[in-house]
Amino acid sequence: MTEATLCFPLRGTDGVTPEEVLLIEKRRGLGEGWYNGPGGKLEAEETPRECAIRETREEVGLEVDPAALEKAAELTFRLDGDVHTVCHVYRADRFEGEPVTTPEARPEWFSVEEIPYDQMWDDDRLWLPGVLSGRTVVGEFAFEGGPPLDEADFVDHDLGWDVPITDGSTTRSRG
């Protein structure tokens, strides 16, 4: 089982819903060729928050203000019945720098009205709109016919909206 993160940098956040979100076109790894938020797997001894900040720095060169990193979702992706990945999802409305293309990712700002869901994971259209509008969600998603996960069929889901979500690793305790 993998523990991973996604971070969605937002701008134009004067209103309730932001105007734009920074997505990446993923250039390698799981979901290659699709759009997603910057993110990746937790490294040893790292908290999910630290991972989200590090991955956003490494993938697109933005320095997220830790005080503005807000947990929005905890998503469990199952493959053929087993937990494949637990993903911690964050919003970030303060950061420094300009996004740059790296070997891992090509960043692109999208209006929240024009997110390319047909070029994203099938589950994203179910939870990302709520996350971008400031809600919290705990979700479980079932894929079948893998591995790999990104070639499996998305078959089922269960979502709990506006629930309190804990921040921290689900599988590790820090000593």
Ligand SMILES: Nc1[nH]c(=O)nc2c1ncn2[C@H]1C[C@H](O)[C@@H](COP(=O)(O)OP(=O)(O)OP(=O)(O)O)O1
């Ligand atoms: N069903 C799904 N929907 C979604 O939106 N993102 C998913 C997803 N399944 C996995 N992810 C994301 C979570 C995480 O950011 C990323 C993990 O992909 P990888 O295992 O390829 O790791 P990366 O190569 O991005 O990370 P590192 O190797 O740690 O840099 O994929």
